[in-house]
Each structure stands twice: as structure tokens, then as C-alpha cells.
Amino acid sequence: MFLIYCPYCKATREEEEFHNAGEAFIARPADPEAASDEEWGDYLFMRKNPKGWHWEQWQHAAGCGRVFAVKRHTLSYRIAGSWTLAAGKALFLQEGGV
Amino acid sequence: MANRYSFWSLLRHGLKHHQSWQPAWKSPRPKDRYDVIIVGGGGHGLAAAYYLAREHGVKNIAVLEKGWLGSGNSARNTTIIRSNYLWDESAFLFEHSLKLWEGLSQDLNFNVLFSQRGVMNVGHTLQDMRDIERRVNANLLNGVDAVILTPRQIKERVPLIDIGPGARYPVMGASFQPRGGVARHDAVVWGFARAASDLGVDLIEQCEVHDFIVENGCIKGVNTSQGPILAERVGCSASGHNSVLAATAGIRLPLESHPLQALVSESLKPALDTVVMSNAVHAYISQSDKGEFVIGAGIDGYVGYGQRGSPHVIEHTLSAIVEMFPTLSRVRMNRQWGGIVDVTPDANPIIGKTRVKGLYFNCGWGTGGFKATPGAGHLFAHTIAHDAPHPINAPFSIERFLTGRLVDEHGASAVAH
Amino acid sequence: MSDALFQPYARSPLDPLDLAGQAVRPSPENGAWANEVRLLAYLTLRGDSADPAYARAVRTVCGLSLPDAGRYVSGVAGVLLWRSPNECLLLTSRRQAASLRVALVEAFAGLLAEVVDQSGGLTTVYLAGAEQVTVLRHMGGYDFGSLEPGQAIATVFGKTAAVVMRADAHGVHLIVRRSFAAYLWALLARSARPYAFTVGRLPAAGTDPVLCLQEGATVLDRQDRVAV
Amino acid sequence: MSGYRVSRPSQRIDRDQTVRFRFNGRDYSGFAGDTLASALIANGVTLLGRSFKYGRPRGIVGAGPEEPNALVQLEDGARTVPDVKATQIELYPGLSARSCSGWPSLALDLKSLLGRCGRFMPPGFYYKTFMAPVRAWPVYEKIIRKAAGFGTAPTANDPDFYDHLHHHVDVLVVGGGACGLWAALLAGRAGLKTLLVDDQNEAGGWLLSEASARIDGLAAIDWVASRRAELDALPNVAVLTRTTAFAHHDLNLVQAVERLQDHLPAEARRADQPRERLHRIRAGHVILAAGAIERPLVFGNNDLPGVLTAAAAQTYLNRYGVVVGRTILLLTHNDAAYDTARDLALAGSRVTVIDVRQRGAAPARHAAVIAAGATVLTGFGIAEVRGGNRVRAARLVRLDPLSLKATGKGPVLNADCVLSSGGLTATVHLYCHNGGRPLWDEERLSFVAPAGGRDDMCCVGAVAGYWGLGEALRQTHETLGAWLAARGLGAAGQAPQADDIPAAPTRRVFRIPDGRRPGAGAKAFVDFQNDVTAADIHIAVLENYRSVEHVKRYTALGFGTDQGKLSNINGFAIAAEALGKPIASVGTTTYRPAYTPVSFGALAGPHARETFDPERHTAMHARHVAAGAAFERVGQWMRPHYFPRPGEDLHAAVARECLAARQGVAVMDATTLGKIDVKGPDAREFLNRVYSNAWSKLEPGKCRYGLMLDENGMVMDDGVTACLADDHFHMTTTTGGAARVLSWLERWHQTEWPDLKVFFTSTTDHWCTTAVVGPKSRDVLMRLCSDIDFAMDAFKFMDWRDGTVAGLPARVFRISFSGEVAYEINVEASYGDYVWQSVLAAGKDFGITPYGTESMHVLRAEKGFIIVGQDSDGSMTPFDLGMAWAVGMKKPFSFLGRRSLTRSDTVRDDRKQLVGLLTDDPAAVLTEGAQLLSSPQVTIPADMRGHVTSSYFSAYLGRSIALAVVKGGAASGGETVYAWSGGQVTAARIVSSVFVDPQGERQHV
Ligand SMILES: Cc1cc2nc3c(=O)[nH]c(=O)nc-3n(C[C@H](O)[C@H](O)[C@H](O)COP(=O)(O)OP(=O)(O)OC[C@H]3O[C@@H](n4cnc5c(N)ncnc54)[C@H](O)[C@@H]3O)c2cc1C
Ligand SMILES: NC(=O)c1ccc[n+]([C@@H]2O[C@H](COP(=O)([O-])OP(=O)(O)OC[C@H]3O[C@@H](n4cnc5c(N)ncnc54)[C@H](O)[C@@H]3O)[C@@H](O)[C@H]2O)c1
Ligand SMILES: Cc1cc2nc3c(=O)[nH]c(=O)nc-3n(C[C@H](O)[C@H](O)[C@H](O)COP(=O)(O)O)c2cc1C
């Protein structure tokens, strides 16, 4: 069971306080109507689902309610850190994330 | 079959102190090239190879397995088999499989201990009961056996269950599929392995596929921990790991791989004669022929390839079990474990072609693919052999996620296993 | 019918349990005891805590600075708890609630801020006794032993969540939603069973910033306290 | 075996306290401090069970959690516990237990007859037969099932309770043997918050069995007592005995179960204490000091009652004062077992040590056993034990000094007990639970936890392979010392001193050869509980089950309730031999929780019965109960389903309630709807994005129905939202959807549109809502409220007003889920009870009638209003539901789900669409969930057009009505379809889904 650091509560708490909210930084197409069925389907359903480091969102459901970014290894379950979505995204892009 | 199993063969070998048994399957060295490679030596992959050889006359087939045969979810599931799915497409798919189960032991000459003891889905709210009515009627009209049970009838079949009004979620009724049941999971793997091997399929264990060799949009083979192996067609049936493999060919899949946990109690005298599932309370339980209660937990919410989940999930599951079966609280958990299930957004699988010619995927079985083992293998074999889906699996293409034609089993019958 | 005919009465969420009727004066044998702090007023303040104008408005009306994450501040207006970067919860007395609310709404005019009355939606349970921390440790996984006066955190308790704030060494307050209060109470009573749990009469308010918000709260009487 | 009690010092039993107990229907006595196993042995009881597959007689083998055979059913009735190991049951007065196997009786077991044919039941037996005829399998299966299983599941509700306790500690020490005690002390002395758990009833571990050990000049037992006293005195240290750490999870979360009551006599068990407590321990660092367990050697008939491990015999002797036999053969490949031989000989048994080593033990140990009166035979093994239901003799075999082959026959020696020592197996489980792999140590012949531990764990003592007490303590001391020093926590001082007697090398043997052809000799068991023999493992490998996991699964090795504590290493070694591979490369199977079995009750803990799941009540709940309401569960809420009067059933009550709503006035508790306060300059824009319909023009004082789609375009929730001010809205959601919708809004806001200035605050619990419905509702409201103008034009349908109701500030919404004039009064929930009462009082003269969810459903169905989740199922778009009017396709922002509505599948016109159905027979009420067919003739598989989603008898219309979804239904008005339910076919016509007042005039008066 994970211990997750909430960057808003500035505290490390038990996994049970959180909800996993899926892969992070999936951008909604800026103009959905212009997206092809394929692009739209990709946005809606296709996921990276990596075996390795994964940027994901967690919501501190029983705490402050905030959604934030966590970089977690999906095999070792190690957590590299938690960031606000904005800070996390910057780091994610810096790592070459797409 | 060279090495037929029967009561008489047991006698015969017994007289020789069992020193004369043949290997159940052969373990050859991989060849350089095959007509068809199946990635993943779970029940599905082995069944696909078996049916490819048996029904489609493909001669030169290999199954590549990164660990030991059946080391994935085939070894880890709660073995519930049923076909009482809501939507026509899924009902046909799972019923196709159930029919194959019904002759499987004889077909494979391997007793997979398929036990048609019935599967019960218990309802606790008025909406549960509406959903049960809807599903049972749809089942019957699709040729799938189903009945609705009253709480009394439930109690008769499952004396341990609490149907009293004092429960937090009292039992209001259930749907029941008499032909549903359980089977011995490992035996299914071994039975298919043995039968496939007997038909000349090469089963290669300890052979991890690293990536696909694709040229000009066509599959050429795979790179493995035992070197490159070429093939004209490759079928991927690597439950849990399909996204990882697909990514190596630049294919994105609508999958998330989650830990799913299960547990068994110590072995006890027969006390539960059917499979009982409750969606509202979140409990799934049966008793194996060996006597242990086999209990399935809920899915862990995060992506995880660790074959383990979080303990509070097990605790919640057992609280649900104790809620439905208050007498079991002194029974003890002997062992718990986890598998990796790849889940699609509509809780139905993908069996079909990809945009790489000659590369096929059978994936997304999520929490419920054990019951599909023979059926999925059969249909996957057809799809690979014809480079086109069978009518039964045609609705289960990847395209449905682009057109929106989902077959959403979450809807009215969000029963997981 | 005219308004004069009406005699409104308020019911707190745990009234159906008749805690008042069961309450005794806890003795040192009671390792844990609890009761509901009935009918406080609760105002949710929304606003970005990084916005100085918002902070100023709160300070002007309540006399309180915005609390840091996981903490609370208290004063005459009541207790202001941090809930998230843009949410605080003000516990106050019913007496002051209406005027505070009006004043806050006025002070928030033109700001990205709002006041939401939650008085019907929340209640507070006071838990005390030598085993209070043990009881909390039975109920949830947060490190309650480390929770110090001045802290207020939200965490899970079984299948609900609640805010826990420690006023002083004597006891903690659990702030919970109305419709989950009975569940939380049942979980608490069950968890505290091994420690001779009892429904206790609430002590005089003393310096406890929540207890003193009750109607007719009195000042500390040392005798009323159970040694911790 | 003919065990008996001796009097020896330093035993852990209290001879002054005789304890009477019952086993298999007979009365016995033992002493306080005994286990059931030690007391039974002392009473000469040898036969405890029958084996799983062959029904072979079985007795006690071990002395602790490793016991595979002696499973008993403890107590009867509600407090019965199946499958408990007799070796782990502390004796208490009045204890009653029985064997879990043997049918019809333990002595005369039918299965054992079958077992004689064990020769024809190799591994995989079940997979190879029972296949024909197909139809006979259920019969075979019944018999197979009957023969399986040990204890019986309780059939009465558990009278006890369980709880959980969370810990946050710096250091958790697992195991309270010499090494664990010392580690805890060092951590404790360094000021760390330390918790030590040990699964036995007292600390000391192996030292409790080792009479002669001395540490720092003290008898071991005294050393334990003083260390324990020192630990107890440290305020930062806690010690829990009878507490088994059974699982280790990520980030050092350890689950441990403490047994608080089962060792007490019934009358001493306390109702205010839990039976068991699950500790969830988050530790900064775990110190694993779980020790080791001795395993037996594998030889013919090594499962006969009277064959035990040497360590178990030593424990019985030194800890409980029980001698396991009078004439004992002790088979060993190591020196340590000589201590057992010595102790037993000194206690008066005739002991023959059979040492498989050519040279035997080191001189000191050899001399000690000889001095004690034992005999030593070296270079021999045991080929097979002889006896019926118990050991009578054993046939020895001479072993080749080098090759480990049988080179000749040995003598047959009489004995009533055979002990064997196959070396120690380190208890590495907790090291491995989250993926750690143990190391094979060829010198110690065991998989061990690495002495270096890992980041978050130290492994000390026997678990790391330090078998000698002196070296174990030294290693513990050094490991802890280094660990503390690395944290700046100072030097640890002196290690405790204990002498390790020099030992001769162990001989590497697991299976004693019997000189027979493979498979031909007596069965030599590896896993007792699952009847797995050495030959079985060979056969599995022969059949190509070559992975150790295949061996496990094909033979059931290690599958039992002991999880292979005695059998795994022997099994792996035999498999390795069959495979011709080193053990290290064969590896182990996967270690998984639980280390020892844990009750479901303890795992469920407090989340059972009244605290299984919150039951949410509205503020008026007590009134509904008093009014005799029947309740419906909706999500976690309890809602009145209907309010029967005496003699009324559901239908009668609902008919009355509905008519009241249509003709007079009725009242409903609508509190459970979710409510969200939405405020901010961008609130309106936000609503535009999350609802399918338009919000730009909704003015303050007005309400609007909204439809929320998921991004896939399917309806996920609905509700009425009121505009409070230009930047302020009061949103409502479905009862079940409240939490989901709030989190949906928050996620979109936080992740995608953080720039929108808006707050969402749940107010579900704050407001309580009373719906007053019907032509007379206005009259009732006017009695309660004088500051709102209820005139038709002043307060229109879909308006809301602030005002004072019954003297309280209230928000009154004029909205209607029934098609009648209706008002929803929202007041602070604290006044909910009062307002409900006030409404009833004010409506009394009008015959106001409370109604529940069932009438609500009928009233809304008469109007064709959907219930999300009943008429829709996550696969319906607004168009499917005939709600195109609620989709603002022209809105500038592409609202959630919009794009999905134009995919090829979502624009099909043969999708299922919502329609109304009228049966030809007005009295026939369709079954909700009936499937719809185009023709009354059914061919299977049938072409289903859709299904009935809602169906009622409408008292108002005097006939039945139904809603359904039908493929292409929107264009099929007038068509007859056939509703099929359980074989019953009912014809019905597709009609508009609005049955009452299609023009909507009634709500506008
Ligand atoms: C706890 C649990 C309970 C379940 N309960 C049920 C149930 O009651 N009923 C039901 O119907 N279903 C159930 N399921 C689901 C079911 O187990 C699976 O859907 C089914 O077993 C999938 O079979 P498979 O053959 O596709 O997968 P697997 O058996 O997982 O086979 C896939 C194989 O691919 C191999 N592989 C992966 N990557 C590679 C690679 N790169 N190279 C080579 N090989 C690779 C894996 O090692 C594995 O052996 C449950 C699952 C779990 C985890
Ligand atoms: N001859 C034997 O059979 C034998 C067995 C064990 C230890 N020893 C010797 O005893 C000396 C002391 O060794 P030690 O302290 O490392 O081990 P130990 O066996 O004395 O102590 C280990 C303790 O840990 C407990 N334990 C094991 N798993 C547990 C779990 N999951 N939860 C709670 N408690 C658990 C055991 O009950 C035992 O009390 C060493 O010299 C060792 O070699 C000998
Ligand atoms: C249906 C079923 C029944 C099982 N019964 C037992 C059992 O009786 N005893 C046992 O130790 N394990 C049992 N297991 C669990 C396996 O030992 C093992 O944990 C599981 O196959 C996962 O593999 P792993 O733990 O090696 O990763 C069972 C598994 C399944 C799927």
C-alpha cells in the first residue's frame, strides 16, 4: 500500500485517502469538432499503460480534494515524487514526455 | 494421441511405478522461422495454437512464453465460468466458449475438472433486480440458460448465505446460470499445452518477446530473449502485457493493466456448492474441489505490473464476504496473490487485426477472460488463419473505440468475473 | 397561518441516538469517552489563500489569519480550519453565524471568494480519555499520535472521511458530514469498546476553542476534566 | 510413539495447574503452558488425522506453525474454528477439539482403503481420468469433493468481534527469539520507537526449547527474562506476543494478527475485547528476526505417527517436559540434532542416533551423547519406517560415503519413535512478500534472507542463516550496530556472548536413498498435508513439469495450510536433482501472505455488521420510521419506498399516494439528491461545458434541467440547477451520482480548465428538501410562508424563491418531477424534521399524503421523465433518450461528450431509443427487464429490439404504462412489440413516452 505525498497538504498519507485518477497530461483536443474519429478515439481511450515510470494523477479524495501528478514505477511501485499538475507537467515535458 | 490418459493408462503406468509416462508436452529449441507465432503461453495463447493446428491445418506454430506455461493470469484467477452476459455480442462470445468447455476434457483428453455447479449473481437493490430480469431474459432469448431465484431458493442452494433483513444490503434475489461453474485453472493450461504439442506446436518457455519486427507495415517476426524468430503472422495474447508489446510496433491500445487480487481459505469440507457473486457488496466466492474457498477481490485502482496489490483491497473483500456469510468470519485466509489484468473501457475484450499486417491481438479480457479460454483461442485462431475475424468476434475489433460502437458490459451487468 | 405560530426547533445529526440521555460524567476507568458537540455553525470559505485581498477580508471579518495547510487558527469568531488551498472551514457559534456570514459576503464582494453555509451539513464529535489516540488508531491509518494542538487534518475512517483537530491534550474533535455521523459514531463506539467506552458529558469549555462555541458554554472547571 | 511427561527443570509449564480438556470425545488432562499437541503427546495420543489423498494415518510432526498433519476442529458451535494446528493451540480448561479427517472414523478410515491403491494415484491423477463417460463426472466430482477438505466451516454466526490497530514506528522487529530481543533492545536503547511482535505466547523463540544454552553466563531462559524486563521498562518499546506478522507490503507496511482470547477458557473471554486484532504497522525499518524451522529428512513411510522432527522433540522435552518416545531413532545429517539426542537420553529414552555422515559429529557433541547413554550409528540412513498406525521399527540402509547411494542393507531396529533432522530452513517469508528473493546458501543448505538485508530491512539471526547462537547474536549486534551508527545513533556496546560448539560439516542430503528402483519403495513423503512424495516430484519432472512452479502446481507441494514450511526445501532439492540442476537455479516458489492463516474476521476487522457500510439517513428519517414506511436502499441512503397504511400492500399504497399527488397534495422527502454550490465569474461557462444544454441565458431566480454526458457522449447524470445569481448556481444531481459528479467537476476544473474561476462546494448534507406536490401544494405552501408571492405569474414553473417557510429561511424551487404543480422546500437540515412536521400539519386539512420512491417513479413515468441508471445504462445518448431539446449543439464550446455524438455509431438511427409502451391489456403490467421482440414467435437466438426499463400500474390512468428502449423506436410509433419475460409474451404498442398531460398544462396552473 502506497504512501503518497500530497503537495497541497504537504504531508505523506496512506493510499486509502486517495483515488487514482489515471494517466496524467492527456490533453483534450483544443477543437474536438476538428478532430478525426481516430484522433478523438485516441484521446478518449488509448492509454500509455507503461511498464516502468508512469506519470499519473491522484486525487486526495479524503483530504484536500486536489488532483496532482505522481511519477510512479508500475513494476517496482516506487514513487519518484508528487507535484502539482503544473509543476509536474513542466517536469514531464522536460523529460521529453509527449 | 501417443500418450492417451485414461483409467487404464493409469493402471498400466502404475504397474511400472509411473516411470514410463511421456512428457505432457515437448520443449524443443525454437526454430528460426514459423508460419505463426503466438506470444504468451497462457490458456488463451495455447488454445489459439491448438485450434490453429487442429482446425486450420497450420503446421508450423510456436508459442513463446516468457516464464513457465500458464504463469500469468491463467494461474491466478478465481476460475469462474459463465456466459450470462447482457449484450448479444458478449453473450455469443462467452456462450461460444462455454459450449467448448462442455466437451473440453474429452477434446483434450485432459480432465480440466470443469464443474457445472452453477453461478449465482445476487441482487441487493430494486435496481439490481431490474438488471437481473433484463439480463436473464436476454440470456434466455440468446439461448443462454438462466433463471431467477428468490431469496428462499438462494438459501436452499447456499445455506451459508445470510438472507435476513438485518443485512446492510439484504438479499432480494439472484440470477442463476446452472451451466456456469468453475474449472481447474492450471489443468486448462496443461491440457491445451499437451494437446497443442501433440499436434506439433512448439512450446518455448523462458522466451520473452522484446519487440516485433515490422517492415513496411507487415510483421516479419519477433525479437526475443532467445534471439530473433521470424514468422509470417504473429498473434499476441500476453494478458497484462499487451500494451507494452503493442507499443513496440507503434500501436496504442485502449488498455490499462491493473492488479487484481484473490485469496483462498484453508481447505474445508464441502460447504458451498455453487459460485456466488455479488456486485453491490463486492464479493465473489466458490469452493474448489480441494476444499478451499476461492475469493476474488476488487481491482486495485492504479496501473500495476507487480502481481500484487494493496492489502486494504483484500480487507474490503473479506468484509464483504463476512457481510454475506457471517458464519465464515472464523475461517482463515491461507494465501493471497495478485495478477495483472488489462482492462478496456467497455469491459470487453479486443480480438482482431491491427494496422500492422499479420499482427493480431487478443487482449483486454480484464477480470473475466478465464471463462473465455477455449472460445477466445478458437476465435483468435480463426482470425489469424483467415486474416479476418469470425462473425462472433467481429464486434470486438479495436475500431469500435474509434466508431463508438462499444459493447459496454459496465452498463446493466457490471459483474466483473 | 402566520409566522408567529411556528416554533422552529433544530436537531443535530446524532440526536436520534439520544446521547444526551446516556451521557454520564466519565471516570478515569473510562479509557475513552465521547459526545456530540451539538449544533455549531459551520461556514465554508472559498478563496485562494494566496490572494492577499481574500486573506485580508477574512482577517478583517473574523480576526483570523488564514491557517497553514493542516492547521487551524482560533479566536472570538471561532475556529478556522484549513481544508485545501482554496477552502477553509469556519466553526462558529450559532449566535455569531448569521452576522459573520453577512460580513463575509460583504467583504468578499468583488473578490474571487465565497461563503457557503454548511451548518446543517456537519457536526462535531468530541473524543477524550486516556486512550483517545488508541481509539483513533483503531479507526484510521493516519499517525494520530503525531497530531498536535493546532493541527487539523482530514483523513479516512473506514468508509467515510472526517476532519480531526486537536485542541489540546484533553481531547480531539472529529468533524463529519451529517449523513455519515451515525456511521462514524458507530465505528468510534465499536473501536473504543475495549476501553470501557462511555458517552460522556461534555466538559466546560475552558480553553477549547470548539467547545466554547456551544450555546451557553461555560468556562473551565478543572473538576470536570478527566486526567489524561 | 508413546509420549509421556517427565519432570525436568526449566520447563514452560506449570505443574500446579492441571488443565482438563477433551479430544475426539475423550477426556484428558495437561498442564497450564501446554499446547494441545504437547498435552496429547504426553497422554500417549499419536493418531490425529488422516492424510488428504491416501487417508494414511498421521500424527504430530512439528511443534509450531510448520505442523502439516495435526489439524483439528477447535470447539463446537458458534465458536468453532476449523483447521487449527494442534501445535499452536494453547491448552485451556475445558478445551474441546477433534480431528478434522477420517471417515467414518479416525481409526477406521475409508479413504485409507483407497489409499492402498495409492500406487495408481500419481500426481495428475485427477487430470488423467474421470473423463468418461462425460455425464458421470458430476458424480465423480461429488465423491472427490467429499473426500477433500479438513475442518468444517462454522454454521452459526460468529459471536466475537475483531478490530484493527494502526502503528507508526521507527523500528518493527519481527520475532522475539534471542536475536529479535537483542535487536529490539538495541533499537529501544537508542531511543527509537520500537515494536516487537512474536507469534508465540512468550518471547524467547528457540531458547525456550534449548535447555542448555547460556548467554553472557546466564541460562538462556534467564537471559530472555531479563532482556524482556528491560524492554518492558523502556517507554518507547512495545512488545506484542501471540502476534503473528503475516504479511509484508510495500513501504514496510506489515500486517500482524494478535490473538487475544482463544487461549483463555470460555468463561474468561471478555465480551468487550476483540477475539483477534489486526495490527497494521508502518515501520521506518523492519528487523526480520523470524528465525528458522527445522525440516525433516525424506525417507520411506516417514509420515507414520511417531515420526517427528528432532527439533520438535527437543521442544516437547525442554519446553513442555514431554518425552516423545521411549525407544527413539534419531536420523540426522548434522551436529545440532545431537543436542536433542543428548537431552532425550538424559531424560531416560533409549536413543540411537543414525548419522548419515561417515564420520559422525564433532568429538564434543559425540562424547556428550555417548555420555548421556545414547548409541550412534554412522554412515546409515533410514530406508523405511515400519508400523501400522504408529512407528514400530525402522529398516536402515547403509550409505555410500561419497555418492549418496544405498550400498547395502542395514539392520531393522525397533522403536516407538523416529526423529529426523534435515537442517534448518530460514523463515524468510516476510523478506519475500513484496518481491524479495531469498538466496540459496549451499553451506547452510537453506534459502536464507541476505544478511545485508535491504534498504528498509535488516535480517538477523537464523533467518539470515546464522545457526549458531553465538554467531547469530554477534551478527545481530553488528548489523544493528552498523545500522544505528549510520543514523548517528551511537555505538551499541558489547554483543551478548554465547559459545558455539564446533560442528562437523553437514552432509548434503534431503532424500535418503532406499536402494529400490525409483517409485518402487515405500512412499517417502515430502509434503505431508498434500501427500506429495519424492517419487511424485520425479514423475512431475519426467512429465515435463519442469519449472518449480509447475512442480508445485502439479503435485500440490507447499499448497497446504502450512504453506510448505517443512516441505519446500526438500521438494525443491528433489526437483533440482531430478532436473539435474543446482537448487539455486531451480529457485523457490513465490512466498505470499499469509505467513500463517488469518481469520476473515480479523481481516474484515471493524468493517462488519453495523459498520460494514455507512447507512445514510435524512433528517426526517425517524419520522418515516414512525410512519411505518417501507424503505428502499439507494446507494448508501435509506429512502422511504412507500408508506403503507394498515392492510395495504405496495400497490395499494402506491395507488393511493399517486392519486393524492395528482388530485390533492402529497409530500416526499427529496433530501438525498446531491447538491453542489457552484460559484464564480466562470460558473456559467463551466456549466455550459459540463452540461449538454445551454446555460447562457438562465436568469437569477430561474431553474433549468441539465443533462450531463461523459466524454463518450453517454448520459451520466441529470438534475435541476437553479441560478442564484449571475455567478452563482445551486446544482442538484441524482442521489447515487452526487459524489461522482462533484469529483467529475473538480477533475475537469483542476486538470483541464484551471483558468476558469469557479468553486464547487458540496451542500448535499446541509440542505434538506421537502417536495410538496399536487394541485393543492400551493395552498399548503401558502400556509407556511408569507413572504413569497405564490401567484401563478409571480412564481412560475421553473422559478425559485428565497423566503421564509415555517419561520425558517428557505429556498423554494417550483420544479416538478411529477408534472403537477410542485414545490421543493430547501432548509438547513437541522430543521428538516421540523419542516417536515410543519408541512404535514399545514397540509392536514388537504389530506396531505406522504409518498415514497415508488410513487415518485410512477408519477415521473406517467410524464415520461427518465431515471438515469434505470432508463439509461451508460450506453444511451441524449438523442437516444429523446432529449435532443437538452442538447445545445450550437454552443460555442464543445461541451463534454459532444464530439462523441457525431461518431458513426452514435449517429445511427437504429440505435435503441426511449419510447412509451401501452399493453393491449390495460391490466397487464410489463416486467421491468422484459425483452422486446418484433414478433410473438420466438426463435432462439431471438432478435431483441430492446427492453422495458420502467413499468407500473398507473392508478391515475387506470391502466398500465411502461417506458422502454427500442431499436429505431423513435420512428416506430404505433408498432406492436412483444414483451418477453421468462417465457411470457405480452403485446404492447409503441407510443409517446408521455402518458399524462403531454402539453404540460398541469404544472403551469
Ligand atoms: C485474481 C484474478 C481473478 C480472476 N478471476 C476470473 C474469473 O473468475 N473468471 C474469469 O473468466 N476470468 C478471471 N480472471 C481473468 C483471467 O484470469 C484472464 O482473463 C485469463 O486468464 C487470461 O488468459 P490469458 O491466457 O490471456 O493470459 P495469461 O494466462 O496471463 O497468459 C499470458 C501469458 O503471456 C506471457 N507474456 C507476457 N508478456 C510476454 C512477452 N513479452 N513474451 C512472452 N510471453 C509473454 C505471460 O507470462 C503469460 O503467461 C481473473 C484474473 C485475476 C488476476
Ligand atoms: N534447532 C532449531 O530448530 C532452531 C530453530 C530456530 C532457531 N534456532 C537457533 O536459535 C537461535 C536464535 O535464533 P533467532 O532468534 O534468529 O530465531 P528463533 O527461532 O529463536 O526466534 C524467532 C522467533 O520469531 C517468531 N516468528 C517467526 N515468524 C514470525 C512472524 N511472522 N511473526 C511473529 N513472530 C514470528 C518465532 O515464533 C520465534 O519466536 C539461533 O542460534 C538459531 O540458530 C534453532
Ligand atoms: C483457483 C485457485 C486455487 C488455489 N488454491 C490454493 C491452495 O489451496 N493453496 C495454496 O497455497 N495456493 C492456492 N492457490 C494460489 C497459488 O498458490 C498461487 O498463489 C497463485 O497461483 C498465484 O501464483 P504466485 O503466488 O506463485 O504468484 C490457488 C490459486 C487459484 C487460482
Ligand SMILES: [Zn+2]
Ligand atoms: Zn491533500
